[in-house]
Amino acid sequence: MAVEEKRGFCTLCKSRCGAIFTVEDGRLTGVRPDPDHPTGAAMCPKGRAAPEIAHSTRRLTTPLRxxxxxxxxxxxxxxxxxxxxxxxxxxxxxxxxxxxGPEAVAFAVATPSGTAVSDATEWIERFVRHFGSPNTVY
Ligand code: SF4
Incomplete structure (x- = not known):
């Protein structure tokens, strides 16, 4: 079994806590704080649950109609x-x-403070502005 330790940061909110991830045969199996990272002193329970979230059978991985x-x-x-x-x-x-008119559309974006959308927020805002709507709620 190939076990790797990868340094990075938790992407589950905009705090981006520094973390060390354990990957076994390409599967995320563990995560812990990285004290050598500027924001890695600690992780919240959600960040520590990243392996359960990533591999949950209840996780949505495709759009639903x-x-x-x-x-x-x-x-x-x-x-x-x-x-x-x-x-x-x-x-x-x-x-x-x-x-x-584009003003007739209101966009709703999940909070960057509590979801994994934070790394995409700037792209979403760029899209909304390009579309021409002034209406965005978080
Ligand atoms: S979800 Fe928790 S561990 Fe992850 S970045 Fe946010 S505060 Fe840090």
Whole structure:
């Protein structure tokens, strides 16, 4: 079994705590604080649970499409590809912008303080500005 120790930082929130990750045969199996890293003095329970989160059978790894109305208690989720999801969302956003203007769209972004979105926040904000909407909520 190939066991590697990789230095990096936890990506589960914007604190980016320095950490040492244990990878066994390509699978994340452990994480601990890296005291040699400027932000590595300690890690919270969520950061320490990174291996469980990464390999959870309940983790969503593909887009899902609702196939039942929102009034139905069963959403009827079906898996779709990233290409399908991106194409469908782009078409809907473009249609709204053409009909009512980009200001008619409000974007919602998960908090960088509590989710793994923090490394993507600048790209999301860039997209929203390029789209032309002033409406973003976190
Ligand atoms: S989730 Fe916890 S361990 Fe990870 S960066 Fe944020 S505070 Fe640090």
């Amino acid at each position: 609702r196939t039942n109305p929102k009034s139905d208690p069963d959403p009827g989720w079906v898996e779709i590809s990233w290409d399908e999801a991106m194409t469908e969302i782009a078409a809907k956003l473009s249609a709204i912008a053409a009909e009512s």
